[in-house]
Amino acid sequence: MILDLERFLARERPKWDELDTALRRYETDRFYRPSFEESTRFFDLYQHCTAALGRLQEIAQPELSQYLEDLVARAYAQIHSVHGRSRFRPFDWLTQTLPQVFRRQWRAFVAAGLLLLFGCSTGVVLLSIDPAAKSVLMPFPHLLNDPNARVKQEEKDKGKRLNGHQVAFSAYLMTHNISVAFLSMAAGMTFGVGTILMIFANGVDLGAVCADYIQAGQGTFLAGWLLPHGVFEIPALLIASQAGLLLAGALIGWHSRVPRIDRLRLIAGDVFTLSMCAALMLVWAGIVESFISQYHAPVLPYSFKIGFGFVELALLIWFFARAGSKPRGSTSRLL
Amino acid sequence: MNGPRLNLQIQLSEGVRFAIPLAGPVSRYFAFLIDICIISALTTAFQILTSFMRALQQDIGTGLLLVFYLAAWLLYGILSEYFWFGQTFGKWLLGIRVMDSAGLRLQLHQVVVRNLVRVVDLFPLFGLVGGTSMICTRRLQRLGDLAAGTVVVRRSLSTGMSGLDITRGRYNSFLQYHLLCAQLRQKIAPEIAAVALDAIRRRDLFEDYARVALFNELAAFFQSLVAFPAEETEQLSSEQYVRNIVEILFSPVAPRPKTHDLPTRALA
Numbered sequence: 001m002i003l004d005l006e007r008f009l010a011r012e013r014p015k016w017d018e019l020d021t022a023l024r025r026y027e028t029d030r031f032y033r034p035s036f037e038e039s040t041r042f043f044d045l046y047q048h049c050t051a052a053l054g055r056l057q058e059i060a061q062p063e064l065s066q067y068l069e070d071l072v073a074r075a076y077a078q079i080h081s082v083h084g085r086s087r088f089r090p091f092d093w094l095t096q097t098l099p100q101v102f103r104r105q106w107r108a109f110v111a112a113g114l115l116l117l118f119g120c121s122t123g124v125v126l127l128s129i130d131p132a133a134k135s136v137l138m139p140f141p142h143l144l145n146d147p148n149a150r151v152k153q154e155e156k157d158k159g160k161r162l163n164g165h166q167v168a169f170s171a172y173l174m175t176h177n178i179s180v181a182f183l184s185m186a187a188g189m190t191f192g193v194g195t196i197l198m199i200f201a202n203g204v205d206l207g208a209v210c211a212d213y214i215q216a217g218q219g220t221f222l223a224g225w226l227l228p229h230g231v232f233e234i235p236a237l238l239i240a241s242q243a244g245l246l247l248a249g250a251l252i253g254w255h256s257r258v259p260r261i262d263r264l265r266l267i268a269g270d271v272f273t274l275s276m277c278a279a280l281m282l283v284w285a286g287i288v289e290s291f292i293s294q295y296h297a298p299v300l301p302y303s304f305k306i307g308f309g310f311v312e313l314a315l316l317i318w319f320f321a322r323a324g325s326k327p328r329g330s331t332s333r334l335l
Numbered sequence: 336m337n338g339p340r341l342n343l344q345i346q347l348s349e350g351v352r353f354a355i356p357l358a359g360p361v362s363r364y365f366a367f368l369i370d371i372c373i374i375s376a377l378t379t380a381f382q383i384l385t386s387f388m389r390a391l392q393q394d395i396g397t398g399l400l401l402v403f404y405l406a407a408w409l410l411y412g413i414l415s416e417y418f419w420f421g422q423t424f425g426k427w428l429l430g431i432r433v434m435d436s437a438g439l440r441l442q443l444h445q446v447v448v449r450n451l452v453r454v455v456d457l458f459p460l461f462g463l464v465g466g467t468s469m470i471c472t473r474r475l476q477r478l479g480d481l482a483a484g485t486v487v488v489r490r491s492l493s494t495g496m497s498g499l500d501i502t503r504g505r506y507n508s509f510l511q512y513h514l515l516c517a518q519l520r521q522k523i524a525p526e527i528a529a530v531a532l533d534a535i536r537r538r539d540l541f542e543d544y545a546r547v548a549l550f551n552e553l554a555a556f557f558q559s560l561v562a563f564p565a566e567e568t569e570q571l572s573s574e575q576y577v578r579n580i581v582e583i584l585f586s587p588v589a590p591r592p593k594t595h596d597l598p599t600r601a602l603a
Contacts, residue, residue, distance in 0.1 A: 174401075188482075264481060
């Protein structure tokens with residue numbers, strides 16, 4: 001035991017306290033930008049404390065070591081975390097990061113889209129083979145009725161059914177769909193099984209509904225009903241599933257030499273971006289579904305609703321294909 | 336709880352390596368239950384506060400309530416962990432916090448992802464999936480932690496050396512034997528000294544019989560290394576004997592008397 005602890009403490013403690021004070025400043029304000037002198041001093045203090053920790057570990061001083069380990073770990077986190085110093089800029093995130101991430105991970109989106117198409121085809125085939133299976137295939141009870149009868153009723157009703165409930169209905173749609181989208185993303189952690197099942201099941205529902213209305217000759221009503229909100233809602237589900245498939249891919253790691261923990265760490269930022277994108281799209285879809293989709297002719301002409309849907313679709317395609325393709329000044333990561 | 340399996344090992348580029356104890360499933364589960372209670376209280380309070388609005392504008396009031404429910408469940412964990420050093424109120428009460436698995440700063444995307452994936456961890460009931468994942472992974476990570484690259488650690492409860500009265504104010508007669516003290520310092524390995532100090536720190540946590548047995552064993556071990564004169568030791572309990580030894584090992588060395596010539600320290 002060759003260390004005079006009291007003298008050691010008297011000499012070192014002021015530096016530990018100084019580092020602790022500096023750390024509190026960094027931790028309180030996550031975006032604090034120190035001057036060059038402050039940074040240099042901070043790094044000196046960190047190295048000094050690290051050296052003191054090494055010395056204390058040699059003489060097995062558990063109490064003091066624990067205190068210093070905590071201090072050094074906090075300083076280490078501040079020094080080595082190169083990301084996250086920039087303030088989050090929602091506009092840049094929306095117009096740059098989001099479309100870039102979508103394009104970077106396009107394969108997962110295509111895979112989700114193909115799975116949805118497969119589900120749709122299955123729904124169409126199942127309903128054609130066994131029309132009695134409608135009770136099993138339809139996602140909501142009001143879709144069990146004859147499509148012609150429903151269209152007649154809706155057109156006669158002129159949207160009175162929803163009057164005075166649009167906000168609550170819209171909020172219900174948003175919260176429900178966002179929960180489903182997040183579940184689809186999170187289910188990627190089941191090696192993708194949960195995500196695949198969710199996309200497929202939604203595809204079957206969608207295919208069965210479309211087949212039922214088209215077979216009944218209500219294609220225009222169907223397009224006017226689904227397009228205004230569907231062009232956002234369905235891609236949002238696909239984007240959430242895209243995030244889920246990314247997680248699954250990182251978890252499985254086919255032919256990858258990168259350790260699993262690093263694979264997951266690499267895509268975590270993209271998973272976050274895609275999930276938030278899906279949530280934002282579903283907020284819009286909820287508003288449109290409640291205030292536009294549920295109002296049919298003669299209140300809102302089908303041509304207007306279908307046209308509105310196509311305009312939205314065109315803007316959405318342009319956004320994901322072109323937005324953020326030209327770098328804007330700073331090349332630093334936004335998140 | 337100090338086995339290598341339950342620690343987050345951090346190797347600094349400066350060559351120093353240390354371990355941060357990981358939080359176990361039980362403390363995490365209780366922290367989560369506390370958080371559920373808080374979220375439920377928040378949503379109930381919001382429901383009561385907006386009841387007046389719902390009476391006037393039922394549509395808007397119900398819509399707000401639905402959005403608040405989802406926001407409270409999602410944002411409570413995200414915001415508190417991001418802005419409060421990886422803690423929610425439940426975690427703070429249980430003395431645990433979330434941190435990056437590489438020891439870096441916790442990022443917003445990590446906090447969001449780990450909170451969103453919780454829905455799978457809770458599946459099918461009582462967090463069975465998350466609990467199983469914690470048991471099966473080296474760093475006690477649920478699926479959300481794996482996805483986000485985070486771990487949950489126990490907060491440091493270090494109080495420093497100041498609060499510890501090693502000798503309980505009694506005169507340590509061993510200190511007058513400078514030569515023996517010096518021999519003791521040289522012969523005792525740091526790990527053994529730390530064990531003795533730890534035994535004193537935790538003495539109130541032991542059952543009486545276990546405490547007596549532990550200090551008997553430690554005292555016998557120290558006696559086998561350096562034998563202090565019998566007149567100094569015969570009136571001492573084993574615990575006080577160990578306390579005297581620990582004071583010799585950890586306290587600053589007194590100025591060397593002229594009659595004794597052994598070098599007893601070297602400031603590192």
